[in-house]
Structure formats: structure tokens, C-alpha cells
Amino acid sequence: xxxxxxxxxxxxxxxxxxxxxxxxxxxxxxxxxxxxxxxxxxxxxxxxxxxxxxxxxxxxxxxxxxxxxxxxxxxxxxxxxxxxxxxxxxxxxxxxxxxxxxxxxxxxxxxxxxxxxxxxxxxxxxxxxxxxxxxxxxxxxxxxxxxxxxxxxxxxxxxxxxxxxxxxxxxxxxxxxxxxxxxxxxxxxxxxxxxxxxxxxxxxxxxxxxxxxxxxxxxxxxxxxxxxxxxxxxxxxxxxxxxxxxxxxxxxxxxxxxxxxxxx
Amino acid sequence: xxxxxxxxxxxxxxxxxxxxxxxxxxxxxxxxxxxxxxxxxxxxxxxxxxxxxxxxxxxxxxxxxxxxxxxxxxxxxxxxxxxxxxxxxxxxxxxxxxxxxxxxxxxxxxxxxxxxxxxxxxxxxxxxxxxxxxxxxxxxxxxxxxxxxxxxxxxxxxxxxxxxxxxxxxxxxxxxxxxxxxxxxxxxxxxxxxxxxxxxxxxxxxxxxxxxxxxxxxxxxxxxxxxxxxxxxxxxxxxxxxxxxxxxxxxxxxxxxxxxxxxxxxxxxxxxxxxxxxxxxxxxxxxxxxxxxxxxxxxxxxxxxxxxxxxxxxxxxxxxxxxxxxxxx
Amino acid sequence: xxxxxxxxxxxxxxxxxxxxxxxxxxxxxxxxxxxxxxxxxxxxxxxxxxxxxxxxxxxxxxxxxxxxxxxxxxxxxxxxxxxxxxxxxxxxxxxxxxxxxxxxxxxxxxxxxxxxxxxxxxxxxxxxxxxxxxxxxxxxxxxxxxxxxxxxxxxxxxxxxxxxxxxxxxxxxxxxxxxxxxxxxxxxxxxxxxxxxxxxxxxxxxxxxxxxxxxxxxxxxxxxxxxxxxxxxxxxxxxxxxxxxxxxxxxxxxxxxxxxxx
Numbered sequence: 001x002x003x004x005x006x007x008x009x010x011x012x013x014x015x016x017x018x019x020x021x022x023x024x025x026x027x028x029x030x031x032x033x034x035x036x037x038x039x040x041x042x043x044x045x046x047x048x049x050x051x052x053x054x055x056x057x058x059x060x061x062x063x064x065x066x067x068x069x070x071x072x073x074x075x076x077x078x079x080x081x082x083x084x085x086x087x088x089x090x091x092x093x094x095x096x097x098x099x100x101x102x103x104x105x106x107x108x109x110x111x112x113x114x115x116x117x118x119x120x121x122x123x124x125x126x127x128x129x130x131x132x133x134x135x136x137x138x139x140x141x142x143x144x145x146x147x148x149x150x151x152x153x154x155x156x157x158x159x160x161x162x163x164x165x166x167x168x169x170x171x172x173x174x175x176x177x178x179x180x181x182x183x184x185x186x187x188x189x190x191x192x193x194x195x196x197x198x199x200x201x202x203x204x205x206x207x208x209x210x211x212x213x214x215x216x217x218x219x220x221x222x223x224x225x226x227x228x229x230x231x232x233x234x235x236x237x238x239x240x241x242x243x244x245x246x247x248x249x250x251x252x253x254x255x256x257x258x259x260x261x262x263x264x
Numbered sequence: 265x266x267x268x269x270x271x272x273x274x275x276x277x278x279x280x281x282x283x284x285x286x287x288x289x290x291x292x293x294x295x296x297x298x299x300x301x302x303x304x305x306x307x308x309x310x311x312x313x314x315x316x317x318x319x320x321x322x323x324x325x326x327x328x329x330x331x332x333x334x335x336x337x338x339x340x341x342x343x344x345x346x347x348x349x350x351x352x353x354x355x356x357x358x359x360x361x362x363x364x365x366x367x368x369x370x371x372x373x374x375x376x377x378x379x380x381x382x383x384x385x386x387x388x389x390x391x392x393x394x395x396x397x398x399x400x401x402x403x404x405x406x407x408x409x410x411x412x413x414x415x416x417x418x419x420x421x422x423x424x425x426x427x428x429x430x431x432x433x434x435x436x437x438x439x440x441x442x443x444x445x446x447x448x449x450x451x452x453x454x455x456x457x458x459x460x461x462x463x464x465x466x467x468x469x470x471x472x473x474x475x476x477x478x479x480x481x482x483x484x485x486x487x488x489x490x491x492x493x494x495x496x497x498x499x500x501x502x503x504x505x506x507x508x509x510x511x512x513x514x515x516x517x518x519x520x521x522x523x524x525x526x527x528x529x530x531x532x533x534x535x536x537x538x539x540x541x542x543x544x545x546x547x548x549x550x551x552x553x554x555x556x557x558x559x560x561x562x563x564x565x566x567x568x569x570x571x572x573x574x575x576x577x578x579x580x581x582x583x584x585x586x587x588x589x590x591x592x593x
Numbered sequence: 594x595x596x597x598x599x600x601x602x603x604x605x606x607x608x609x610x611x612x613x614x615x616x617x618x619x620x621x622x623x624x625x626x627x628x629x630x631x632x633x634x635x636x637x638x639x640x641x642x643x644x645x646x647x648x649x650x651x652x653x654x655x656x657x658x659x660x661x662x663x664x665x666x667x668x669x670x671x672x673x674x675x676x677x678x679x680x681x682x683x684x685x686x687x688x689x690x691x692x693x694x695x696x697x698x699x700x701x702x703x704x705x706x707x708x709x710x711x712x713x714x715x716x717x718x719x720x721x722x723x724x725x726x727x728x729x730x731x732x733x734x735x736x737x738x739x740x741x742x743x744x745x746x747x748x749x750x751x752x753x754x755x756x757x758x759x760x761x762x763x764x765x766x767x768x769x770x771x772x773x774x775x776x777x778x779x780x781x782x783x784x785x786x787x788x789x790x791x792x793x794x795x796x797x798x799x800x801x802x803x804x805x806x807x808x809x810x811x812x813x814x815x816x817x818x819x820x821x822x823x824x825x826x827x828x829x830x831x832x833x834x835x836x837x838x839x840x841x842x843x844x845x846x847x848x849x850x851x852x853x854x855x
Contacts, residue, residue, distance in 0.1 A: 003388045010385030014371065014378065021373035021414070031763075035770035042780050043637060085368020089430070091334055093386040094357035100386070173621040176629035185633070186640035256336045258285075 011103025073108025
């Protein structure tokens, strides 16, 4: 277990260093959230004058920022090794690939939290949104839980990357569908019925509900309460983690049989 | 930790190793089966520096990938330090260091120090040990002064030295070096070879693959020649050279030699093989023939009037001559 | 010779530099991404209880904007791909006509971008209920092609920057997001602050979205001409600037040795 901790720490540190060494980090961290918030603000138009509505807008944009970074970063976390030529060295290490991926995904999702914070700051400063969160403690708990569920989801996305060199395109194309299905900017209740099962199977949907329930005064949401939302989120997150670890083993075995992991 | 197989005390044991690649059509049916390895056998003793040479596509890299647990074999057995490559993956990985030739394989946007720290963590090296060992490794490979620079600023030779440091960060018993001097200038390549020699003196077992025959001849105690997935010869370099003891080699250094001259040489009686490097200003041509010095007059008379021989020597056949005969037959 | 370079660069741009040889890529680019993008903003409009005309406005804008990834990002990435694969020096050392090389590589993306926008408009009609009853189809087709050409010009401009700077892809990404905000995609340019509006009108997509909306509502080709004329001018300026940058950065890269830096 201690060794796993050492590996996780090493992967988080390396991912952080690579992230800051590449000037492109400014896009998902600052530029994208800012633009999305601006677009949403102009779209919300006259309605964006009430404090809680603005807070709703800012929370939604923040969550989109988190999602985008998680999906982009997670798909990149192992795919990066492939085009960088370090896949062989990574595979040759005496530690399961899933733990290496987990370390990277954790950093990428954390970076998503920073995105969300940037958006909150933009909301506070630029749009002068009142920071009247109903229950800060519950809000914090819901935010951390959503962060963990995003990490677990990102880990699952990694397995798609490992299986195919088109995996990066596949996971990046999921970005907007996931914004829709998890209700970042509008409740999932307005989605067509056929889309609802997919929405409910995404753990962050419940995290977003819990965040709104704890932050927005008078928010009605789905028919569940805060604790029910967190419970569903926890169960689904554990399911993602379990599936990810199982799939990683299969993926590694498949790659070793076919010798394809290093080919970009 | 799994117990080693008590009967296998060698560094590497390979028995009947086969690897097939299957290409499938769009509909999933098998369209082609390629045999990259066809039942190879060899043993590398502990403390030995063993060479694996062969042309491109012969199966060297496939062999290396199987032995380093990156690829599974279709059939056959392979043991690394007594551990089965199919079952004991993580234990094997802890005890071997791998150097892949070329510029890729490092995190270029961070420093050499960051690269070594990262890999030492992946290999579970105790942090206190790593803190001592990493500076020593950087000094040993001549990168101590530039350890904090981003790898992307390194020359190819420096990157290759960093590859070696990376492979040693966990003090492995066995090193697998896959064409470690490829693309390096003569000075850089010489430095790498010196390091390899030094590592062997320290008691490490080493499997080296290379295209450079003189390198295999200089470094390796035994060499296996692989061609089209099969081992066609395995012995010490001196014994392998005896395969071509029936020939001598006339080595010419010329100005102005052309492909036409090579063709003329090939048509001379008793010429077994002509190998040449015509790209330089001074060309090197090696003519294999049992006639040896008796062929000289014919060789000289075949030279066009606008070309010039500046040096000629009769040499004993080298490992390269033996290798060419083995892979071309 | 220039034509040969152009055609060779066109074929290579299609095959060598962007991975379009799998059905998954095509499905992602032509089906999933446009529908998702249009759907997101359409649902937002419905949630905000805007009238159907506003939702239609947003749907059409996003349908046209959906071409931006292929037109701008993928084209801007050509130089980065060349750098990463190590083929940039080999390309730059040839005596190939630079204009043919410059434009040839991106032409496939012009066609692809137009196809994506056309697919987006198809979904606008079939999935999102936009009425094409009085549409001027010729006007739509010309506008989409011209917009694809012009936006690819932006991609080439950014690609030229990529010869020298490593941050070209950041610029491409930012530009993609900026079009969502400034090009009349989700709301009219007039909603923006006055000082920002000239920037909007420098982007070809702004004319494109406006012209497509006019064509769908039945405007004649003559009525579209002024808008299309400005867009064509914009395209020429952008392409010209891109080519000038390409030559300029090529020379600068030769002086500073920046070709190989990825």
C-alpha cells in the first residue's frame, strides 16, 4: 500500500510538472471557463441579474470547466505516453498501469477544481455574483464528492484510450454530451425521456444536484434530497472504480497479446 | 515475492519461443499470420554480456519485448532470473532495467532529475536510497552539470546516457539494451560502450541488441545471430568468425569508386561478397574471397581510370563477414 | 509543378496529417459533435423559455459554427503535426511552391468543414425542427462553402504561427471558443459591447451565420451578396495574411532554428 502511495505521488507530481511546462494549460484553466461563462451570461441575458440565478450560472460554468478538464486530461494521461514514446517505459514499470493512470487523473481532476474556482472568482468579480451559498459545509462535501466521482470516471475513460489510438478523439467528443447529460447548465429533467437513463447513470449528475441543493436557495431539482444524491453518487463512483481496475487488467493483457499499445 | 525456479540459475533462459502476429480483415477473419519468432532457444548466463544481432525485421525487438514482459509469446517458455515472463511480471520488472534506443522514451518537458525521480518512484526505490543514487548515476553518465535542464535541450547522446541512468535507477540485476548506440556520433557511441563494459564488470548480466557488428564483437562474450525469426548461429565472436575462415577480406579505400566498379568486382572469379560504403568522400570496399592477396591485381585492373585506390589491406574476416554469410544464406 | 505540389499536398493533408481514415472519426465529426453542440445550446434556450424563433436562431448559428474544429483547429494543427512527426524540415527544404503547399494541405479541410456544416443544417431541420420551407438552397450552399474556405484561412493563419511559436494550438483553441461568443452564433453581435463588435465583424463566421439565416428564411441571392462580399473580402485578407506570415515565419524559423521545436 505504501508503494502504491509512492507511485500515486510520483504520477501526480510528474503530471503537474508536465502540465505547467506546457503553455497550453492556460486554455482549460482560464480561457475556456471564462469564455463559457461569458457565453452563458449573454445567453441568460436579462435573467442574469438575480443573485441566485447568477450563482446558478457560475456553478454550471464551473462544473463544465471541471468536466472538460477531467475528460481532456484523463484521455491525455495515458495517451500522452503513447505519442511521447514513453509507453514502453511506463508499461515496463513494476506497477499496474491503473495506478499510474489514477495518479494522473487525480491531478487532472484537481486542475478542474481550480478551473471551477477561477470561474467562481470571475463570477464574483466580473459579474458581481453574490456568494450567498445556503450551506457551505454541505457544499464543500458535495464538491469533493463530485471531484472524486469525476476522477473515477476519468479513469474509466483511460481504458478507452488504451484500446484505441482514436480513443482520444472518442473521449474528447463526449465532452458536450456529458455537459448535457449531467445537467451542468440546465436540469436533466428537461431532457427527452430516452436520455434520462444515461443521465442518471453518470455519477456527477447526482453530484451536481447535491451542489445545487446545498448552494442555491429554493432549488427544487430532482425528486431526491441531498443525502440521497450523495449516496447514489458514491455507489456509482465505486462502480466506475471497480470497472476501471478490471478493464485496465484486461486492456494490459490484450495489449501484450497484440503488441499494440505503443503504436500511436 | 515469488520464489525463483531453483533449476534455472541463468539470467535468461529461452526455450522454443514463438510469436505470431495475426492480421484480420474488416470482417474479422484471419487474413495473414506472420511468424516473427519461430522457436528460438538461447541462454544468457549470469554476469554475461550477450549479443543478439540480426537484420531489420529479424525478430530482435520482438524477443526483447517478450523478455521484458511487454509482449506475450504465442508459445514456448522464457525465464528471466528464474522467473516466468508469463506469470511473474512485476517481479521481473523490478529486477531488470531496459534501455530503448532512440530519442523517445523520456519526458522531454521536465529535467533529467525529474525523469529519474519519477522512474525511481515507479520502481519503488526507497526515497532515501534514491536521494543518494540519483546524483551518483547522473555523475556516472556525465549529466550532473545539466541535471536540472529540460531533456528537450539535450543532444541525442545526452538523452541516450540519460536512458542508461534511468535503467539503472533501481539497481537491476539484468540489463536489456535495445540498440543503445543507434544514431550516435562515434564519440557518443564510444562513451556508451565504455559504460556498458563497466556495468558488466560490476556483475550485471546484459542482453544487447545491435546493428553494429564491431560493437557486438568488441563487447559481447557470446553472440546469437537471428534471421527471419530463427537463431541461425550462437557462439563466441571468435568461433563465429571461423565460419568464414575460408575467406580473406581485401579492404580498399578509394576515391571515385562507383556502383559500376562494385558490379565489376562482383563478377571477378572467386569473389564471395562485396560490401561497400560509397557515401563518403573516401569509400570503403570490402571484398570477401578465398584468393586473398592473389585477387589484388584483378581488383586493381577493374578500377576505372578516374578512380584511385589510396589504401589496400588484407584482413582477417570479421564478425560482420560471418554475419552476412549467415543471414544471406 | 505548383499544381502538382498543390494536389500532392491536398492528398497528403487528407491522409498523412490528420487521422480521418476510420469510420469512428467521421461519425464523431459529422454526427455526434454537431448534434451535441447544437443540442446543448438549444436545450439551454428551451430551459430559459426563450421563444421558438430564438431557439431557431441558436440552432442555425451552432450548426454553422460546428465546422470550426475541422476548419480552424485541425488546419492549425497541421504544422504541429509536422513538427511532432519530424517531417517539417524535410518539407521546408524542398523547392516546392510555397503557396501551393500552403493552400493544398488545407483544401481537404475546406471540403470537410463544409460537409460538417451541411450536416449541422440537416440536423437543424430534422432533429431540431428548423423550417427550410422557403430556403434558398443555392444561397445556403454558397455561403457554407465560402465560410468553410474563409475559416480554413484562419486555420492557415494560425498554422503559419505554428511554424515559429509553440503556442499556436493555444491560439487555435482560444479562437474556437471566441467564435462561440463573438460570431453571432448564439446571440446577435449587437448584444455585445460596442467596442467588441468590430472584432466580431473581422471573423468570417459572423457573416456566414448571418447569411445562412437569411438564406434559410428565403432571401434571394442578390440580397445575400453584400454579406457574402464582405465575407469573401475577409477571407482574402485572412488568407493573404496567413501566407505572408507563413513566409515570414519560415524565414524567421530558419534564422533561429525553431523548426524542430514542438
